[in-house]
Amino acid sequence: MNKLLCRNMVRRLSEYIDGELDASICDRFDEHLADCAPCVRFIETLRKTVRTLKAAGPASVPAAARKKLQAELRRCAARVERGRRRS
Amino acid sequence: MAEEAALIEKSRAGDAEAFGRLVRRYEDRIFTLARNVCAGLPAEAEDVYQETFVTAFKKIRGFRGDSGLGTWLHRIAANLCWMRHRKKKSEPFVPMLDEPESGHGPREFRDWSPEPEEIARKKELSAAVERALAGLPVDYRLVLTLRDVEGLSNEETAKILGMSVAAVKSRLHRGRMHLRDRFEASFKP
Numbered sequence: 001m002n003k004l005l006c007r008n009m010v011r012r013l014s015e016y017i018d019g020e021l022d023a024s025i026c027d028r029f030d031e032h033l034a035d036c037a038p039c040v041r042f043i044e045t046l047r048k049t050v051r052t053l054k055a056a057g058p059a060s061v062p063a064a065a066r067k068k069l070q071a072e073l074r075r076c077a078a079r080v081e082r083g084r085r086r087s
Numbered sequence: 088m089a090e091e092a093a094l095i096e097k098s099r100a101g102d103a104e105a106f107g108r109l110v111r112r113y114e115d116r117i118f119t120l121a122r123n124v125c126a127g128l129p130a131e132a133e134d135v136y137q138e139t140f141v142t143a144f145k146k147i148r149g150f151r152g153d154s155g156l157g158t159w160l161h162r163i164a165a166n167l168c169w170m171r172h173r174k175k176k177s178e179p180f181v182p183m184l185d186e187p188e189s190g191h192g193p194r195e196f197r198d199w200s201p202e203p204e205e206i207a208r209k210k211e212l213s214a215a216v217e218r219a220l221a222g223l224p225v226d227y228r229l230v231l232t233l234r235d236v237e238g239l240s241n242e243e244t245a246k247i248l249g250m251s252v253a254a255v256k257s258r259l260h261r262g263r264m265h266l267r268d269r270f271e272a273s274f275k276p
Binding site: 046048053059 | 098101102103106107110114115116118122133136137140141145157200212213216217231235236237241256260261263264266267271
């Protein structure tokens, strides 16, 4: 375990798991990971963090909020129409 | 896309029906953003959702189409979230260092959770995510939602939030690290 490399790795972990690092840096990290169990565990928990956030997932609009918005949009459209007729 | 362009054109003329069809295309994504950024405050999330589309309907004549409609709507929603939070006196503090509370020196880390798919079956997941997000500044919640929940690219996220790609990457990483710490505390076996 090389603590300096561990720290460097942690700073760039998101780029690493998102596949945004240059190949040469990736290779160095891969080499380090082959020999550093704590870093491997840390990466796995960061990946799980991202998956957990995704799993909490998209929300659906509550029916009451949707109805309220539709009514408000109709009011807005009516105001626009009235304004046009006047001008 | 041609259909969307036609709906935009009709909406510009004040056609609420046409705009309603555009709303249906984007409303879940906008509501998800609002819910995550207004974590723990469902009434605020509904207000942001409502205000986003009402503002968009009023301003759609000025929408030039330089960016996609989705980007434009997200930008309106993000601005509304910022404005609401600016009124509050304090934001959660996140240290500037890219290191989580747990520091990764590295020390011993527990594998803190069962598989997310497994947790997803439990109601506690949404509540835990909501609590964790609430502990982060608004900028971070926005970036995490756009990147990790919606799956947008760094570039698209930067465009929506008016930030540099470097700033998006930095907030994304710090946000993930802090959520990791909070999930570790929430889900430890």
